[in-house]
Amino acid sequence: MKIRSMLVILILAALLAACSMGGQAQTDAVNTAVAGTQVAQALAQATVNSSALTGMPAAQSAAPATPTPGPTVDYLALTEEELAALIDEAVAEAVAATESTTTAVYTTTSDDAVTTEEVAYVYEYYYYAEYYVEYVEDLMAQYYALYGELASQMIVELNGIEAQLTQMNSTLSSIDQSLQEISSTLSQGLALAQETIDQLESAAQTAQTHAQELKNQAQDMVEVLHADQQGRLDQMSQIQPNNIPTDKIAALQSGFDFIDAAKAAMSDNKLSRDELMNLAQLGANAQEGFKQFGGRGGGAGPGANLDLTQFTAKFGEITNQFARGQMPQGRANLDGFERSLGDRPRRR
Numbered sequence: 001m002k003i004r005s006m007l008v009i010l011i012l013a014a015l016l017a018a019c020s021m022g023g024q025a026q027t028d029a030v031n032t033a034v035a036g037t038q039v040a041q042a043l044a045q046a047t048v049n050s051s052a053l054t055g056m057p058a059a060q061s062a063a064p065a066t067p068t069p070g071p072t073v074d075y076l077a078l079t080e081e082e083l084a085a086l087i088d089e090a091v092a093e094a095v096a097a098t099e100s101t102t103t104a105v106y107t108t109t110s111d112d113a114v115t116t117e118e119v120a121y122v123y124e125y126y127y128y129a130e131y132y133v134e135y136v137e138d139l140m141a142q143y144y145a146l147y148g149e150l151a152s153q154m155i156v157e158l159n160g161i162e163a164q165l166t167q168m169n170s171t172l173s174s175i176d177q178s179l180q181e182i183s184s185t186l187s188q189g190l191a192l193a194q195e196t197i198d199q200l201e202s203a204a205q206t207a208q209t210h211a212q213e214l215k216n217q218a219q220d221m222v223e224v225l226h227a228d229q230q231g232r233l234d235q236m237s238q239i240q241p242n243n244i245p246t247d248k249i250a251a252l253q254s255g256f257d258f259i260d261a262a263k264a265a266m267s268d269n270k271l272s273r274d275e276l277m278n279l280a281q282l283g284a285n286a287q288e289g290f291k292q293f294g295g296r297g298g299g300a301g302p303g304a305n306l307d308l309t310q311f312t313a314k315f316g317e318i319t320n321q322f323a324r325g326q327m328p329q330g331r332a333n334l335d336g337f338e339r340s341l342g343d344r345p346r347r348r
Contacts (some may be wrong), residue, residue: 075142076269080325084147084154084225087139091161091218094132098168098211101125105175105204109197119183124142126175133169137162147325149272153228157221164217168210174203226245231322232273236280241288249345251289251308256345258282258315259338262322266331271322306342 075083104125108118140158148155178200185192245251261282265275294308314337321330 032187073144077328079328080143080151080229082144082224083139084221087143087158087161088221089137089219090132090136090139091165091214091221094129094136094165094168095211095215097125097129097132098207100170101129101172101175102204102208102211105200109201112197114182114186114192114195114197115202116183116300117184119179119186122175122179125178126172129172130169133165133172136165146270146327149270150232150276150325151228152273153224153231154221157224160217161214161221164210164214168207168214171203171207171210175200175207178203192344229324232276233320235277236319236323239277239284241284242281243285245289245293246286248293248295248308251286251293252306252341252345254282254286254289255311255341256338258286259334259341262330262334266327271327276319276322280319283319287312287315291293311337311340 185339290312
């Protein structure tokens, strides 16, 4: 059986084990992180098994360090900036792993010959590169799901990263195909043609080029994210009140309308640009009502003795947190604000 097949079986077995060991996760993101941990474990075991298959001592194979994706991650608990930082780090890992793979190829072909042991050696690096490419793709999928309807510049940036990643992954596949061809030839006891070795080196060179292009594409991602977030804040700053409450009860009701709209918008764990602007408009109206009619007194009933003016800044705080992709903080602020307002007034 080919070395690649053995390694693939190991990884698939680990993934199947991950699926059968626990109940259904709350989100696909958690499933992805769990699978990532299992893949890392499978990769470590693959190093040992590939060495056993070829008779090459593991200590002498100079295998790369085991990927450490870390503990299970609940992506809903991350801010947009934290998720972007994970993507940025994973891209750097994918680039480094690909460059290590190409270096391993050059090392094995430097004498214009490739042995079975050297095929296994390159595959150890190849699978690490393949893992990190898939990890980047998974992280970007999470960003698209959570912020695809809110971000604009970042989506363009990630599309560019995705295009470069696809090219790099394609050339990694070319390395894989060349290694399979070499492995098949060697298993039949035949001599390798120089053309076959040249193809492997060419694929490695192209992969290295695409790795550098991916690195260049992703280098300003954090700056793009900040510009995108600032654009949302700038758009919200242009919104003026257009339906100001006429008394304290109406002002208090407008506060709860803002809260209800925010909860409804976030019920699917994502926020669109239109939903954000609607919240900003409701917040501007309610804030003006709190300023004009929020003092103590104002009759009987809910909020009569509550000084609403102390909460005027809450609307801007919460919408700004949502605009900055600080969803966990925005949710917590919203819940605390609702409790502070006390009982709801009856609608007229």
